[in-house]
């Protein structure tokens with residue numbers, strides 16, 4: 001049963017085609033790793049799927065709601081954008097209480113969830129009671145993640161969720177992503193950190209120049225890598241996201257052939 005479906009989803013900014021006829025299906029309760037080089041169109045896709053940017057063409061549904069219907073979409077989704085919207089003058093507790101209020105959550109239930117998630121992510125009460133303006137990047141990221149999942153949405157969009165997190169918190173976040181999926185939440189995860197995708201993603205899509213150039217399990221994509229001593233998701237990513245002539249190497253590392261990406 002898909003949670004996210006798009007048909008020919010397209011976004012243009014003037015002459016720039018940011019996303020081109022994207023056809024995606026993401027099953028409920030799975031983690032979809034969304035990869036692509038800088039400027040490939042990942043953020044634009046997530047902004048369309050969360051109702052923040054209207055598609056130029058094509059259709060999409062998330063949690064059964066049309067992506068052009070923000071009111072219908074909103075209760076189903078959580079979004080951790082690259083630059084999370086936090087009020088610097090508020091404390092983490094105030095920010096999250098405010099977010100819970102906007103979502104009409106029961107205050108007691110919300111408080112329990114906030115305390116539990118902040119505890120898991122190692123943001124102690126003494127820090128959660130100080131102003132966000134004094135937070136490090138990682139501390140802000142923890143609050144923003146909690147804000148994105150606080151209302152137990154059926155689909156969560158995470159843009160570089162481990163950005164700024166220390167190794168312990170990053171590991172906890174990966175566990176939380178897996179737990180969300182185990183509980184039936186669909187996680188749409190965009191990141192440049194390929195080991196995170198290898199660890200948590202059920203399926204992976206690679207976007208290049210606005211187009212989906214590959215889709216499959218991490219293992220299937222690894223198998224598509226043709227160069228490198230050991231096939232890896234990184235090798236596959238690099239091969240699938242270049243227009244330059246590709247140089248194959250022999251066992252001694254010498255260039256033996258060149259060919260174009262066949263798109």
Ligand SMILES: Nc1ncnc2c1ncn2[C@@H]1O[C@H](COP(=O)(O)OP(=O)(O)OP(=O)(O)O)[C@@H](O)[C@H]1O
Pocket residue numbers: 013016017018036037038039040041042043044045
């Ligand atoms: N508001 C906008 N106006 C004009 N062009 C835009 C706008 N937003 C994005 N673009 C263009 O659309 C293309 C895709 O950008 P997008 O931010 O979606 O890429 P991305 O894959 O998220 O990149 P990154 O990995 O660097 O975050 C780029 O060419 C970008 O310049």
